Amino acid sequence: MATQEKITVYNLADLKNTSDDAIPNYLNSLKFTQSHRLTDVRLSLGYSAFVVAAACFLWDYKLGFESTKYFTAGAVAFYTLLNGFLTFWILYVEKGTVYEGTSPSGQEKIKISTKTKKNVPTYFVTVEVQNVNSKGKTTLKIERPFNEWFDAAGRFVAAPFQTVLASQVPVIGQLDVKRANPASAAPAQHETQPAYTPEMLDMLAKANVSVVGTTAEATETSGADAKKGGKRRKA
């Protein structure tokens, strides 16, 4: 239906990045409020460092080395500090977080971080949910192979991806009931078969079910979807 780019299924970075990009799309479509705190800090650190370097370049270019060398020394030290802090921020504070936000009711805070292991085609997701009123934090770990939501050609299919999240995370499941109860729940079956073949995708496309991970289309599925869901699993 919509032209969809294919990624190389053997490229773990592509698999992870595409999946990482889909999470905010999905959750924001369910009306979660995304918090951009982490990204904003990272951007401000990085751009400040860049500005320091640019200023250093300018005064060195205009005024020469000798007259500005103490400023340059200061700039180099400050730049090293900013960059060091940025690295620390990315490694220890962000720690693989791809989404931070609040549920539509405002009651729960959710934080999703993902990682992959070298040469292992599995998506490791850690979901932390915290209720704003209570102190307790629940942590969920989800491990699924990428071929559950990527077809053999490398197209990302939103529905099974959303099903994984909705069925495993209660907060998401409450908001997306359609996906929270898939026809088949056992993940072990999917290990060796790719979930979709081009014929199935054509069928889905004709039934007006989007296979592109966009926000609006993915959630406005028709009643035919439930039946299609049954057909998908059997084939």
Place this chain on the structure above:
Amino acid sequence: MFSSLGNPRQAAAQLMNFGLILSTAFMMWKGLSVITDSPSPIVVVLSGSMEPAFQRGDLLLLWNRNLMADTSVGEIVVYNVKGKDIPIVHRVVRKFGEGPHAKLLTKGDNNVADDTELYARGQDYLDRTDIIGSVVGYLPFVGYVTIMLSEHPWMKTAMLGIMGLVVVLQRE
């Protein structure tokens, strides 16, 4: 990569990564410059006037601080002639005075005459502050790329063109 520039934050992050690569390289160069106290701590030998010690295309590392001792006779120094931007690598053969305004005379090992002809009109000696550093290390032949690029400017365009092509083709 470009297709995922849907939201502005992600575009800003990609741009920032690229910018940080450039600025880190630049700051590393400036850091070396500040540590060695030399405006150009790495120079390329352009002529054969210091053969057999240095050949054309060698890369030299400079140090411009006199922490232990003054720059003395016998050291190989690099200086720019006043008004010109070409670094000259020669050996100090005479010294008068001490400290930051000592007067130095230089001569290339492979030259017949000393550098009096090369200095600016009316200048008979170099001031210590004219010198941008003494040679403390070298890498043979590595700098030849720089010489080729400056003597054949079309190579710069060709290199940039090839790099641009590689970047564009990789997207597919």
